[in-house]
Amino acid sequence: MVRRWLQQWRARREAAAVQRRAIPDDLWKRTLVRYPFLCRSDQASAAELRRLTSLFLDRKEFSAVGGLRLQDAMVVAIAAQAVLPVLRLGLDLYDGFVGIVVTPEEVRAPRSITDDHGIVHEFEDELHGESVPGGPIMLSWRHVRGIDVAAEQAAYNVVIHEFAHVIDMTNGQLDGMPHLPPSLNAAEWHATMDREFEGFVRRVDAEEPTVIDPYGAEAPEEFFGVACEAFFVEPWRTRDEHPDLYGLFVRYFQQNPAAERPPAKGRRT
Numbered sequence: 001m002v003r004r005w006l007q008q009w010r011a012r013r014e015a016a017a018v019q020r021r022a023i024p025d026d027l028w029k030r031t032l033v034r035y036p037f038l039c040r041s042d043q044a045s046a047a048e049l050r051r052l053t054s055l056f057l058d059r060k061e062f063s064a065v066g067g068l069r070l071q072d073a074m075v076v077a078i079a080a081q082a083v084l085p086v087l088r089l090g091l092d093l094y095d096g097f098v099g100i101v102v103t104p105e106e107v108r109a110p111r112s113i114t115d116d117h118g119i120v121h122e123f124e125d126e127l128h129g130e131s132v133p134g135g136p137i138m139l140s141w142r143h144v145r146g147i148d149v150a151a152e153q154a155a156y157n158v159v160i161h162e163f164a165h166v167i168d169m170t171n172g173q174l175d176g177m178p179h180l181p182p183s184l185n186a187a188e189w190h191a192t193m194d195r196e197f198e199g200f201v202r203r204v205d206a207e208e209p210t211v212i213d214p215y216g217a218e219a220p221e222e223f224f225g226v227a228c229e230a231f232f233v234e235p236w237r238t239r240d241e242h243p244d245l246y247g248l249f250v251r252y253f254q255q256n257p258a259a260e261r262p263p264a265k266g267r268r269t
């Protein structure tokens, strides 16, 4: 009885939030045109993406720095792309943070590493985005829009990348493995992902072109991040190049992006 009441209360509260944050038709259409990988062929999934995007906007706080002015089109574009990976898993996976900071361009962060000879190397990292436990998530608007992204190379999507890290951290650590549902166990996950990662590193070392961003060779957690980008943005090439990884992601995300629409010839998104 209490449970049913709670469910109804939650549903009413969500419906009110969706109404409060309703996305106008023309803005939603423009978002789907600009980011076509968001399109879902069945009506129910398409409606759920839009509903969760409104809920996301209601639960999260966007802010801009560096003279950037937030516009509705920007926050909707970011929210919709953030929601895509959790379309079937639910927004609760993002409960660990509230803030999203949008910068006009990449952020330069001073770094230093000490090599095997004890020599400290100082350098600057160029961050297109960053996610830290508890938030906020940082995103460069220039890179959300995909400006400067080389056309013929690997899949690229900074929003999906950073939110893949948030999903990864649902098991308590950033290690390339999210909290798994009962239908998937850790041994199965590792059997596929470890093998895929090793094969990928070999291909990157050999300078072979790959649909997954070579940056993924840095570490298993980065491999998970860039593999998620490829899975959602270039699903057909990902399925061809990494059938086992693709199959594992279909089971985890409960989505089959390659079945959504045919690959667009000569166009990259």
Ligand SMILES: [Zn+2]
Residues within 6 Å of the ligand: 161, 165, 222, 225
């Ligand atoms: Zn990353």
